[in-house]
Each structure stands twice: as C-alpha cells, then as structure tokens.
Amino acid sequence: MGTDFGDVLRGRGLRSTPGRRAVLRLIESARFPLSHGDIMRRLRRRAVDRATVFRILDDLVRVGLARRIGVGDRILRYGPPNNPHDGFRAVFACTSCDRVEELEVELTLPDRVPRSLRRRQVQLLIRGRCDSCTKS
Numbered sequence: 001m002g003t004d005f006g007d008v009l010r011g012r013g014l015r016s017t018p019g020r021r022a023v024l025r026l027i028e029s030a031r032f033p034l035s036h037g038d039i040m041r042r043l044r045r046r047a048v049d050r051a052t053v054f055r056i057l058d059d060l061v062r063v064g065l066a067r068r069i070g071v072g073d074r075i076l077r078y079g080p081p082n083n084p085h086d087g088f089r090a091v092f093a094c095t096s097c098d099r100v101e102e103l104e105v106e107l108t109l110p111d112r113v114p115r116s117l118r119r120r121q122v123q124l125l126i127r128g129r130c131d132s133c134t135k136s
C-alpha cells in the first residue's frame, strides 16, 4: 500500500483532498466493486457527506481513476479502471444473491470494435449463480 494517492490525483489534474484520497484508496483496495452506500459505510469515521462522495466518484470516473459498473440491479458500483497493461476486469454478478465480484480476464477485442472505444470504457458482465447459491 505504498501508493501516494495524492500524487495519483494531482497527476490527473485533481486537487488532493482527504475525501478524494480516502475514496480512491477504498476503490483501489476493495475486493469487490463498491456502491455509494458501501463507500459511505466504510468512511463512517470521516466527516464526508453523501453529496461530496457522489461528486468525488464523478470526478474519479471523469479523469479515469475509477469506472462505473452497472450490473442491472439499479445500483451503481465503482471499481478501479481497466489498465491494458495489467489485464481487463470483467464483472460477475450472481443472479440469486447480490454478490458482485471482479474477475481478471484475458480479453482481446475484435477489430470490429470502434477504435475510439477505449478499453477502460468496455464492460464485460457475466451473470450466473455463484458457488454458494449453486450448493443450496
């Protein structure tokens, strides 16, 4: 965890504030994509209000430090951006429980995909039943 999130933010033209650093750290370290509610719960001890967290998330997405993940349940979640150098993240969403998980996948986009479509904007969603739901 040696990342200096202040440097990361400034590198994308954002001022480094305690709230932005905290949200970015949460998104980068979480095992699962986080919703606004998840982030609010994890920020409990810090005085960052709901509207500020929404603005921070919008800012992070706009500058490419986070990506929005929609899995069809009307809850937006946020995860780290896709980086062509360290793999592509697909999202698994269980159709029985509300489990959502990010998976590293090897993915080569076909030539037909418009060149203007940057990889980090592509979202691959895999739906099915997770292992614990399959057992029951």
Ligand SMILES: [Zn+2]
Residues within 6 Å of the ligand: 094, 095, 096, 097, 098, 099, 129, 130, 131, 132, 133
């Ligand atoms: Zn499940």
